[in-house]
Each structure stands twice: as structure tokens, then as C-alpha cells.
Amino acid sequence: MQNFKGIRIVGTGHYAPDNVVTNDDLSKIVDTNDEWISSRTGIRRRHHVTTEKNQDLAVAAAKMALENAGIDKSELGVCICATVRADNLTPSMACMVQSILELPGNMPCFDINAACSGFMYGIEVARGLLMQSDKKYGLVIGSETLSKILDMTDRGTCILFGDGAGAAVIELSDNNYYSVLGSKGDDKVLQCPNEQGDRYVNMLGSDVFKFAVSTVPKTIFELLDKAGVAVDDIDLFVCHQANLRIIESVAKKCKQSLDKFYVNLDEYGNTSSASIPIALSELNQKGLLKPGMKIICVGFGGGLTWGGAYIEW
Numbered sequence: 001m002q003n004f005k006g007i008r009i010v011g012t013g014h015y016a017p018d019n020v021v022t023n024d025d026l027s028k029i030v031d032t033n034d035e036w037i038s039s040r041t042g043i044r045r046r047h048h049v050t051t052e053k054n055q056d057l058a059v060a061a062a063k064m065a066l067e068n069a070g071i072d073k074s075e076l077g078v079c080i081c082a083t084v085r086a087d088n089l090t091p092s093m094a095c096m097v098q099s100i101l102e103l104p105g106n107m108p109c110f111d112i113n114a115a116c117s118g119f120m121y122g123i124e125v126a127r128g129l130l131m132q133s134d135k136k137y138g139l140v141i142g143s144e145t146l147s148k149i150l151d152m153t154d155r156g157t158c159i160l161f162g163d164g165a166g167a168a169v170i171e172l173s174d175n176n177y178y179s180v181l182g183s184k185g186d187d188k189v190l191q192c193p194n195e196q197g198d199r200y201v202n203m204l205g206s207d208v209f210k211f212a213v214s215t216v217p218k219t220i221f222e223l224l225d226k227a228g229v230a231v232d233d234i235d236l237f238v239c240h241q242a243n244l245r246i247i248e249s250v251a252k253k254c255k256q257s258l259d260k261f262y263v264n265l266d267e268y269g270n271t272s273s274a275s276i277p278i279a280l281s282e283l284n285q286k287g288l289l290k291p292g293m294k295i296i297c298v299g300f301g302g303g304l305t306w307g308g309a310y311i312e313w
């Protein structure tokens with residue numbers, strides 16, 4: 001059993017396939033245009049796999065996170081991969097990452113699906129398992145190849161999503177850390193059936209939008225309450241990258257400058273469970289994360305689910 005209840009992130013990594021699909025590319029497939037997509041969503045490009053499997057993305061992001069953390073792999077106590085669409089029903093993506101990166105055998109490795117909130121769920125599950133373990137590090141990955149489940153004739157969804165993976169190595173620590181997770185079972189607003197011929201993402205876009213602009217600020221205020229911190233004291237907000245207008249609305253509701261909200265959806269589109277860890281990894285790579293920074297991350301998505309964390313860097 002461990003004494004610490006909080007976590008800190010000690011390493012980050014991300015990966016996106018080389019193949020870039022621009023708004024202009026999509027306008028040749030469906031009735032849309034760059035002006036509509038960029039003004040309604042903020043998205044300009046996204047990356048789609050060609051030959052890569054989902055596990056290839058997960059492995060690349062995990063490898064970078066482990067190198068960035070500089071830890072001895074034998075000190076890992078759990079590996080979790082959040083994904084909506086694993087390559088196989090079994091073995092799990094996490095087990096394949098374990099195999100390919102030769103991670104220790106004496107730890108739990110498994111996938112979770114909480115849609116776009118998956119990475120935040122993963123962090124909290126990993127924290128809980130580490131508290132019962134004698135190992136102090138956990139590897140949490142969010143990895144998606146949503147392009148494989150997009151209806152490329154549906155302009156309401158095919159323009160939004162991209163492929164990518166992000167990963168973080170977490171360490172149990174005495175840092176302040178608080179989490180909020182939730183769900184509201186609903187199969188109307190956002191769904192992707194697993195049936196042949198009907199296995200595409202479909203959603204009621206404006207309903208998801210309304211859900212997001214109310215749930216994300218609510219989650220932020222719950223986290224602030226738990227942490228006993230004022231909203232002005234937060235240095236950085238990393239929200240799920242679904243739509244710039246959602247992030248703008250959240251910033252406004254929190255009375256915060258948009259500058260405090262990291263945005264990279266112009267480059268990746270919505271990468272579901274990968275969007276928050278990709279953002280954290282980019283921030284880390286750019287040297288924008290300083291010790292002691294107070295960060296709030298919030299994801300939301302299918303389920304419907306939501307999940308957020310207050311983290312000190």
C-alpha cells in the first residue's frame with residue numbers, strides 16, 4: 001500500500017499519422033467547404049491512418065512518454081489504454097503495448113472505453129490501482145483511429161474526427177490532485193453501433209454541443225471546489241478538443257481569457273480519448289509546463305460521459 005493519494009505526470013508522448021486530410025480535401029468528398037468547417041469548428045486539418053493499426057499509434061505515444069519520463073520500466077505498476085475502437089476484441093491494446101515495448105509482466109494491462117473522456121477515466125483508474133501496488137508509476141494512453149468508423153458521406157461527422165494517440169506516465173505523489181468523473185447513459189445523442197453496415201459514428205451535433213457547454217464548466221467548478229482553489233489561480237485549462245466554439249463558451253462561462261485554454265484542434269480535429277494527452281504532450285514538448293502550475297483537464301463525450309482532473313505540474 002502506498003501513502004500518497006495524489007499524482008503527478010512525469011512523462012508525456014504523442015503521435016499522429018503522417019497522412020494529413022485538409023478541409024479542402026474533404027470538400028471534394030462531401031458538400032462542405034473550408035470556410036464552414038473552420039468557422040463552425042476551428043478545425044483545419046486532421047490526420048488519418050493509411051496502413052497503421054490503432055496499436056501502432058498507441059505504441060509510438062507510449063514509447064515517447066516512457067522516454068520522456070526517463071523511468072526504469074520495471075517500476076511500472078499498471079498500463080491502461082483508453083480507446084473507442086481497439087484493433088482486437090482481445091488481446092487488448094494495452095496488452096499489445098506491453099508486448100511490443102517489453103513492459104513488465106507482473107502488472108495489470110487493459111483497455112477502457114469512456115469515449116472522449118477515456119483518458120481522464122484512465123488516469124483515475126491507474127491512480128486507484130497504484131495505491132494498492134508496490135510500484136509507483138503508471139502508463140495511461142488514449143489512442144484512436146476514428147477514421148475507420150466515419151461515414152465519409154455524412155458531412156455532419158466526417159469533418160470532425162481525426163486519428164492520433166497521446167500517453168502519460170503518472171507517479172503517485174503528495175501533489176494535490178482531484179478528479180470528477182460522471183456519466184449519463186444515453187444512446188441517442190452520440191453513438192457508434194458495433195453492427196456490420198451500421199457501424200459509423202452518428203450524433204445529434206447540437207445536442208452534444210449543448211451537453212458540452214454545460215457539463216465542462218460544471219466539472220471545472222466542481223474541481224475548483226474540491227481543490228479549494230479560485231478559478232483565477234488556474235494557470236492552464238486543457239479541454240477535450242472537439243470544437244473551438246465549445247472551448248470559447250467554457251472560457252466565457254469561467255470568466256477566463258481564452259489564452260489560458262490550450263487549442264490544437266486546428267491541426268488534429270477531434271481525436272476522442274487522445275485529445276487531452278496529445279495536448280499535454282505538445283505543451284510539455286514546447287516547454288510551456290512549469291513546476292507548480294495548476295492545470296485543469298476536462299473531457300466529455302459518448303456515453304454520455306465526462307471526466308476532469310485538477311493536476312499540479
Ligand code: UT7
Nearest residue numbers: 031032033036040116155156159205206208209242243301
Ligand atoms: O467528442 C464529442 C463529439 N462531438 C462533439 O463535440 C460535437 C459537438 N457539436 C458540434 O461541434 C457542432 O454541433 C457541429 C460542428 C457538429 C455542427 O455545428 P452546428 O453549428 O451545430 O450546425 P448544425 O448541425 O445546426 O447545422 C447547421 C447547418 C445545417 O444546414 P441547414 O439545415 O441549416 O440548411 C447543416 O446541414 O449546417 C449544415 N452542415 C454543414 N454545412 C457544410 C452540417 N455540417 C456541414 C458541413 N459543411 N460539414
